[in-house]
Amino acid sequence: MARNDSSIQQPARRLGTPRNVQPERLTRPANIYFVWSTVLVAWLLSLLPWRVWEGAPDILVLVLAFWCVNEPRRMGLVAAFCFGVLMDVHDVTVLGAHALSYTLVAYGAVALHRRLRHFDLLSQAIHMLPVFFLAQLAQQLVLAWLAGRWSGWAWVLSVLLMTVIWPLLGWVLHLPQGGADDVESSSV
Template identity: 50%
Template sequence: MAPRQARVDVSSKAGTGLSALEPIDKSPFRLAANPGFIWLTVSLVWLFSLLPWRMWQPAPDLLLLVIAYWCLNEPGRVGMVVAFCFGLLMDVHDGSLLGVQALTYTLAAYGTLLLSRRLQRFNSVVQCIHMLPVFVVAKSASRLIEGWLAGEWLGWSWLWSAILMALLWPLADVLLQMPQRRHEEGDGGAV
């Protein structure tokens, strides 16, 4: 009797195997983003980043967040060259050492492109966990260079910026993908 009961337990567990797994991201498929919308969002966030609130060190770098987001979702349109160019524009605006922001933006774009195949399998909450080290490494490289040139450590307040950028990743996903979401059949939208 014991062997027969063992078979029943195994067969009842068969429904919980690999065939019963659900996809990680249940959101509807995404359409390709309109290039005009991509450049509009990057340009608007760049203009918003020119305001003085960004000089507060713990403030998240929204331009870096949007560029990293588009590097993940539209790597053919936004990549490391775009990140470098906008980094140079931010260096010129800030009047800081030329190339420091460009290095930060390029490292973040490179890290995003490096992890892109893995990141596309997950939803935005899991993506933000993966993006936290990318933002920390990108920000720390520029802070180390600035600290070395200044001759002193400039503190850890920059770490809050990287953490806030990672926490804002799901919000960026919702806002930047809103126009591209497909209408479901029960939506009442045009088919």
């Protein structure tokens, strides 16, 4: 009898569901002020001169993509386009190059958001790798076409670094939301 009681208390595991897929995980919507403050902080960090290195990860596009996955009704293509234009103006590059890349990443994140919310952060990073790569490739192709020469493949390091940073960034941005959930679950 005690054996049945313990099996009732533990959640039932679905057959054939991998460990990284968590269909029962539901999160509360993030505070709108928190979402926009993180985007603004990422934008301010993107204005610093460390971005001159071609392999530097684009923190702003990471934060925009994260919120497009987790809060697609609050962050989307228009915000990504506007921040892309702001980065084009700041970097004094072809107007629309960053805007194209940011919009493609936001579109990929919004298109995949239902699937990605069921995966852990590492699996999300693996899913976002082709999105980051194709968006950056489109930007590099446009810049190469306008300049008349290919700038090389150094930008792939930036894409790989963004993929590696995704789980850490997701963990940091989930902390303010999940802190109360962790306390409630440990007190039961």
